[in-house]
Amino acid sequence: MDRQTVNAYDAxxxxxxxxxxxxxxxGLHRFLLRHLPAPPARVIEIGCGMGRDAAFLARKGYTVTGVDASAAMIKAAQSAHPGLADSAGLRFAQSDFPLPAGAPPFEGKFDAVLAIAVLMHVPDSELFEFAFQARGLLADGGVLILAASTNRPGLDADGRDGAGRLFRERPPAELSLLFERLGFRLVDRQDDDDSRGRPGLRWHTLVLRLDAGAGTRPVDQIETIINRDKKDATYKLALLRALCDVAQSHYRHVEWHPDDTVSVPLGLLAEKWLYYYWPLIDTADGLFIPQKRGLEKTKPIAFRHQLSDLAAHFRNQNGLSGFHAAYQAEALDPTARTLTDAVLNKIANTIVVGPVTFASQGDFTMDNGPRTAKRRCTTPSGVLGALGRVHFRADVWRELCLVGHWIGEAIILRWAELTYEISERGIPVHLVLERLLVKPETERDVQAARELFSTLTGLTCVWTKVPLADREFDVDHVIPFALWHNNDLWNLVPAARTVNNQKRDRLVTRDTLLGSRERLIHCWQVQRHERPQRFDVEVNRTLLGRNYAETNWEQPAFAALVEAVETLAVQRGVDRWAPDAPASCRRAARARTASAPPEWRTARPCRHETPPEHLERERTASRPFMGVAPSAESAPATGAMPPLIVFPDLADDEPFRTALPVIANLAAGPLQAGFQTASLDDLEDCAWVRVPPRVAKPGRFAVRIAGESMSPTLHPGDLVVFEYHRTPRADGQIVIVADFPTDAAPGDCAVKRYRAAPDTWRFTSDNQAFPDVCIPKSTRPAHPILGIAVWNLTRASRV
Structure with a gap:
């Protein structure tokens, strides 16, 4: 959320x-009731402001949580609805959205998410994260309702009003596609004039449903475009294939227009055509492959001559692959520059006078920008900015974005079949397919990246932080080459060979990607320093698009990478991968403890040799604490005591698969992040315990019970497995309650039983001699817990 906007609302x-x-x-409230599930469905309103819509729904019987980034607006909401605020049906809480890294999540899943007049305040760099987190709030089949404005008067050049609020207005079709790419389906859309009468201002309300297994859409519109006109040449198929490719990997270059159309750069399409037609025209065996009816005897395709000359120039320079390397690096020799300019200008003009002009029913149109630009189409950056743009319907673009990877493959087959027909059945389909699937060989790019990384000191694996020495590493594709066929410099990173072999053609998990942010950006900075021209061209083409800036590009580029990975995972069902526990940590730990006394290596029960001072209050404080038994031997013999082991004695595949860490003290801080990601960085010094495989999983850990507050359910000395969660699933669950530290108190943790209550977080002891723990919700908006008990190891039973 834009901070200046939040400050304006506070003021x-x-x-x-x-x-x-x-x-x-x-009208808005009628629309909401028409599309929301029946009460008492759980609804969260993001950006609830003074609570107008949240209170309306609460009165209708819905269970509503209203959140807003402005603390002052939350106070206004609570004051405006005193009879409802903080009741069982309506609760207000101050919270940024999207949630910053490490912030506690909201409680449970919701049946509906509302974002009324909010998305205009979200900057571009946070828009995808907003959408992704909103998706994460919804149960399958849940409803997302958005309302956003366009044509707002009175904004300055930076899109801010007089109060300083950001209004980044986006066409409703652009917003719809953003969410559809994440598995939503557009259910309804309503466009209205402004209820306050502001001239020109329009409001657009979208209803989207999260469909389990979504990711496929009908392609009837594309099929209609393909079949509508007689195909005298392969031009229309080439245009549609190029649009598919742009939609999959260069989608940030699209511009959205108020008339529900989009446009893409003509130069980008011309580039695609050059790569498609080169293998068809430059055939080493001398085979002539016609691309126009009449066998091109009297009228060849418009750019055959120019492209043949360019191909001939590179015939002894590794052909298409040699051209690609020089062109991407903007290092063509003078002759090649002249030939490239001629080819791209001729192709661009052919696209306009061919499939764009002659498509029936106006499927495509050309804007007033130039269709040729002599002497300016010699580099990737030049051709992108020198030519105009091709316009077409936004709904067609949406289909290309959602299923373009399938459409593109079908178009290639159609192209081969049409060539077979054009050649009067002289060129077999399989020979045409072989040439249509040719791509530049890019092994030299990988080798160049390897050589660069080899010169760096302190090189580590991007995904695991394992040190990489003696050139024993692979160059990995962040987005697998099999998915994007992309060898851009930003997509090439150093990885341990074992890691690269494990990852293969899978996408890394979200946690892995976010956890590798700094290392990825460092790789990018190194690559950019060595090859600035090429790096800027490539990161502009695929990640940043029209939002490219010379400075402060790292965070927008990383946000774009996260978007690309997550949308690929949703749309194409790609397997996700996360690294195993870093073997380097285990090797280092073994080296440090090789000479340690045997008794230390076989029994070390906790992270701290003695309990921290504030944990001694278990028997005397008003809120008993989970402490640490001094040793396994001194704990009461309440059952079979599992033996404790030290981290260096674990096999590489044991952590979080057959063994869990025994945590002595829980408090807010780095350890919590470790629980979330199963990172071992902060857990080397813990004792570990072997557990049944069905009990072990990432995010789980063991705690030794100290004190009698949970007797007779849990006894002092019991080893209990907890799963890291910030929200209980049901009333009565045993949890770790955490009164997080403040300036006045160190912060406490205790094992208690969660009890639902309207105004407080209430936690009880099973031993009636101990008082309840009550924490006001006004001071702790989110559940103040760190984990849910799942298994008692000492008693080998569920908790």
């Missing part, structure tokens, strides 16, 4: 609250 909360309360939202 003028009363004024904004009064304005929103006076607005006529009768």
């Amino acid at each position: 003028k909360a009363a004024e904004f609250a009064a304005t929103y309360a006076a607005a006529d939202v009768t």
Whole structure:
């Protein structure tokens, strides 16, 4: 959320609250009731402001959580609805959205998410994260309702109003596609004039449903475009194939227009055509492959001559692969520059006067930009900016984005079949397919990246942080080559060979990608320093698009990479991969403890040799604490005591598969992140315990019970497995409650039983001699817990 916007709401909360309360939202509320599931469905409103819509739904019987980044607006909401706020049906809480890294998640899944007049305040760099986190809030089949404005008057050049609020307005079709790429289906859309009468201002309300297994859409519209006109040449298929490729990997170059159309750069399409037609025209065996009816005897395809000359120039320079390497690096020799300029200009003009102009029913149109630009189409950056743009319907673009990978493959087959027909059945389909599937060989790119990485000191595996020495590493594709056929410099990173072999053609998990952010960006900075021209061209083409900037590009580029990975995973069902526990940690730990006394290596029960001082309050404080038994031998013999082992004695495949760490002290801080990701970085010094495989999994850990507050359910000395969760699944579960540290107190943790209560977080002891723990919800908006008990190892039973 834009911070300047939040500050504006904080400064003028009363004024904004009064304005929103006076607005006529009768139509909006009718629309919400028509599309929301029946009460008492759980609804969360992001950016609830003064609570107008949240309170309306609560009165209708819904269970509503309203969150807003502005603390002042939350106070206004609580004041405006005193009879409802913090009741069983309505709760308000201050929270940024998207949630910052490490912030506790909201409680459970919701049946509906509302974001009314919010997305305009979200900058481009946070938009995908907003969408992805909103998706994560919904149960399968849940409903997302968005309302956003366009044509807002009175904004300055930076898109801000007089109060300083950001209004990044986006066409509704662009917003719809953003969510559809994440598995949503558009259910309804409503467009209205502004209820306050502001001239020109329009509101667009979208209803999207999260479909389990979504990811496929009908392609009837594309099929219609392909079949509508007689095909005298292969031009239309080439155009559609190029649009498919742009939609899959260069989609950031699209521009959205108010008339529900989009446009893409003509130069980008011309480049694609050059790569498609080169193998068809430059055949080493002298085979002539016609691409126009009449066998091209009297009228060849418009650019055959120019492309043949360019191919001939590179025949002794590794052909298409040699051209690609020089062109991407903007290092063509003078002759090649002249030939390339001629080819790209001729292809661009052919696209316009051919399939764009002659497509019936106006499927495609050309804007007023140039269709040729002599002496300016010699480099990737030049051709992108020198030519105009091709326009077509936004719904066609949406189909290409959602299933373009399938459509593109079908078009290649159609192209081969049409060539067979054009050649009067003289060129077999399989020979044409072989040439249509030719791509530049890019092994030299991988080798160049390897040589660069080999010169770096302190090189580590991007995914595991394992040190890479003596050139024993692979160059990995962040997005597998099999998915994107992409050898851009930003996509090439150093990885341990064992890691690369494990990952193969899978996408890394979200946690792995986010956890590798700094190492990835460092690789990018190194690559850019060595080859700035090429790196900038490639990161502009695929990750940043029209949002490219010379400075401060790292965070937008990484956000774009996250978007690309997550949408690929959703749309194409790609397997995800996360690294095993870093073997380097185990090797280092073994080396450090090789000479340690045997008794230390066979029994070390906890992270701390003695309990921290504030954990001694178990028997005397008003809130008993989970402590650590001094040793396994001194704990009461309440059952079979599992033996404890040290980390260096674990086999490489044991952590979180057949063994869990025994955590002595839990508090807010780095250890929590370790529980979330199963990272071993902070757990080497813990004792570990072997557990049944069905009990072990990432995110779980063991705790030794100290004190009698949970007797007779849990006894002092019991080893209990917890799963890291910030929200209980049901009333009555045994949890680790954490009163997180403040400036006045160190912060406490205890094992208790969760009890639902309207105004407080209430936790009880099974031993009636111990008082309840009550934490006001006003001071702790999210559940103050660190884990849920799942298994008692000492008693070999469920908790």
